[in-house]
Amino acid sequence: MSGIPHLSALVRAEVRKLASRTSVRLSIVALVLLGLVMPLILLLISSMVTVTTEAGQAQMKPPSFDAAMVLTTVLTMRNFFLFRAMVIAVVAVSFAGELVARTLREDLVRPVTRGTVLLAKWLALQVFVAVGLFVPLVVAGLLGLVCFGPGEGFVDTLLGAAITWAGDAGFATLVMGISLVLRSVPGTIGGVFLYWVLDRALGWGIKGAEKAQPLLEKLFEGWGMAEAATALHVAVFLRPWLPSSAFDIWWDYVPGAPLVWQSWVALVVYTALAYTVAWSVFRRIDVD
Amino acid sequence: MTGTVALQVQGLTRRYGTRVAVDDLHLTVHEGDVYGFLGPNGAGKTTAMRCILGLIRPDAGSISVFGEPDPVRARRHVGAIVETPAFHGWMSGRANLEQACAYAGIAGAEVQTEIGRVLDRVGLTERAIDRAGTYSLGMKQRLAIARALLGRPRLMLLDEPTNGLDPRGMREMRDLIRSLALHDRITIFISSHLLAEVAAICNRVGIIQEGRLRAEGRVDALIGEGNTAPIVEVGSAEPDALEAVVAAVEGAEPLGPGPNGRLLVRLDAITPEGLARALVQSGVPMTALVPTERNLEDVFLEVTR
Numbered sequence: 001m002s003g004i005p006h007l008s009a010l011v012r013a014e015v016r017k018l019a020s021r022t023s024v025r026l027s028i029v030a031l032v033l034l035g036l037v038m039p040l041i042l043l044l045i046s047s048m049v050t051v052t053t054e055a056g057q058a059q060m061k062p063p064s065f066d067a068a069m070v071l072t073t074v075l076t077m078r079n080f081f082l083f084r085a086m087v088i089a090v091v092a093v094s095f096a097g098e099l100v101a102r103t104l105r106e107d108l109v110r111p112v113t114r115g116t117v118l119l120a121k122w123l124a125l126q127v128f129v130a131v132g133l134f135v136p137l138v139v140a141g142l143l144g145l146v147c148f149g150p151g152e153g154f155v156d157t158l159l160g161a162a163i164t165w166a167g168d169a170g171f172a173t174l175v176m177g178i179s180l181v182l183r184s185v186p187g188t189i190g191g192v193f194l195y196w197v198l199d200r201a202l203g204w205g206i207k208g209a210e211k212a213q214p215l216l217e218k219l220f221e222g223w224g225m226a227e228a229a230t231a232l233h234v235a236v237f238l239r240p241w242l243p244s245s246a247f248d249i250w251w252d253y254v255p256g257a258p259l260v261w262q263s264w265v266a267l268v269v270y271t272a273l274a275y276t277v278a279w280s281v282f283r284r285i286d287v288d
Numbered sequence: 289m290t291g292t293v294a295l296q297v298q299g300l301t302r303r304y305g306t307r308v309a310v311d312d313l314h315l316t317v318h319e320g321d322v323y324g325f326l327g328p329n330g331a332g333k334t335t336a337m338r339c340i341l342g343l344i345r346p347d348a349g350s351i352s353v354f355g356e357p358d359p360v361r362a363r364r365h366v367g368a369i370v371e372t373p374a375f376h377g378w379m380s381g382r383a384n385l386e387q388a389c390a391y392a393g394i395a396g397a398e399v400q401t402e403i404g405r406v407l408d409r410v411g412l413t414e415r416a417i418d419r420a421g422t423y424s425l426g427m428k429q430r431l432a433i434a435r436a437l438l439g440r441p442r443l444m445l446l447d448e449p450t451n452g453l454d455p456r457g458m459r460e461m462r463d464l465i466r467s468l469a470l471h472d473r474i475t476i477f478i479s480s481h482l483l484a485e486v487a488a489i490c491n492r493v494g495i496i497q498e499g500r501l502r503a504e505g506r507v508d509a510l511i512g513e514g515n516t517a518p519i520v521e522v523g524s525a526e527p528d529a530l531e532a533v534v535a536a537v538e539g540a541e542p543l544g545p546g547p548n549g550r551l552l553v554r555l556d557a558i559t560p561e562g563l564a565r566a567l568v569q570s571g572v573p574m575t576a577l578v579p580t581e582r583n584l585e586d587v588f589l590e591v592t593r
Contacts, residue, residue: 003364003392003395005391005392005393009390101374110363110393111360111363287344288343
């Protein structure tokens with residue numbers, strides 16, 4: 001007779017399954033390559049700009065790269081589109097994909113609650129998120145240390161990486177929720193990608209307007225557009241609470257500056273909300 | 289049969305909008321039974337099985353397995369194949385079973401022992417390291433049986449387990465199911481369209497139509513009871529004309545084509561000789577008129593008429 005499975009055993013099984021997926025393996029390979037290639041590109045740049053005179057003296061000072069800068073560059077490259085696209089693909093096949101392929105059904109006929117199944121799959125997803133952060137960081141960090149030395153902002157950069165992890169964890173939860181609501185792989189990929197692009201455009205648009213706020217407010221007043229000035233003010237006030245500010249919380253991180261607490265609160269709220277939606281859907285759906 | 293109730297379904301009801309897929313279904317499967325769950329397409333068999341397995345939430349009713357009403361705890365006793373089994377095609381058969389072990393609560397050293405046992409039971413040991421996606425349909429069905437056997441279930445729910453199999457595969461599956469019941473002492477609950485298959489392996493059947501159980505009992509008892517009017521097979525080169533003529537003959541009722549394509553006719557108030565005379569008089573060419581023994585198919589056709 002079967003026993004009641006332990007959550008840890010289910011998480012291990014889900015991690016093993018994720019690790020065997022082609023999409024996950026390709027993602028890890030791409031992230032390793034990113035961690036390898038970026039330091040080498042910076043090394044190439046630093047060597048190319050070193051120009052010496054006939055007398056043998058340096059004419060141009062090469063850029064002073066260090067491991068912290070390498071990490072920052074790699075993180076930025078990873079955070080812009082690469083890893084988020086990977087998260088969308090992996091979540092789509094792991095949740096909607098398993099429902100459509102009916103492999104999830106085979107797990108649900110076992111002596112386990114749906115809540116435990118969802119939690120196990122979510123925790124396995126978080127392992128992927130963590131691996132997807134630390135693999136390029138370790139590769140690029142080690143290579144950066146060897147090539148350039150640590151630099152002064154190394155610890156700050158690692159804090160930035162931790163903040164990135166929090167944003168990724170929340171984003172993966174959001175995609176999981178959408179995937180279970182839509183229950184379609186193309187729907188999940190298309191829907192999340194569309195939301196993500198629009199949300200980012202909105203966030204960046206407001207952020208750009210925020211930087212030019214004094215100038216824009218003067219222009220609006222000059223044109224007699226008091227409502228536009230008020231709307232801009234409200235938008236700037238709301239920006240830290242937007243999903244883009246929450247899930248891209250690394251974007252507002254400035255070493256030494258205070259953290260934007262509104263975005264942290266929003267991140268926790270949106271993540272909890274996404275998990276709750278995922279759970280309420282998963283708990284009730286009929287599985288074919 | 290020991291008298292222990294393996295599966296008890298009481299008042300099970302499931303609606304999809306205004307359509308009632310399963311309507312106040314009651315059935316009882318005793319330990320040791322090989323229970324055939326029969327019904328025409330859309331009768332509610334698969335919905336009922338999915339409710340029993342917790343894949344679909346019933347609107348009303350209760351289900352208990354070996355007296356255990358809690359659905360999660362009840363599933364400790366159950367192994368299942370629901371329609372076409374699904375696997376992670378990129379993983380080996382063994383890796384698929386390792387995944388299933390985690391969900392079956394099998395851990396530690398027991399995992400490999402249990403996997404070895406079930407692979408050996410279904411004869412898949414040699415192909416266990418191959419990717420499941422490369423398996424034939426028959427091998428997938430056997431792998432599904434192996435997966436369902438993990439954890440030594442006392443009750444197996446099999447939904448159309450011979451679907452899509454060739455005659456050899458169907459024979460192998462039938463032998464395996466028989467063996468599970470006889471040697472492993474597993475209670476079997478099997479849904480199928482194939483009445484000959486069910487008749488060959490089941491001791492009890494339930495017939496469902498429009499979501500309701502219309503008949504339930506031992507196969508031999510069902511065949512022996514009820515409408516005992518004789519049934520004959522009538523062959524003709526013009527089957528449509530034949531059916532129309534038979535429908536017009538008083539005391540005879542056409543039941544539809546039988547397994548060999550001939551028209552089955554129930555003789556409620558007419559003798560075979562009388563029917564033959566009527567057909568000759570009608571001018572419909574007749575190639576055969578053969579008395580048949582009442583079987584499970586007759587019972588099914590009568591119940592689901």
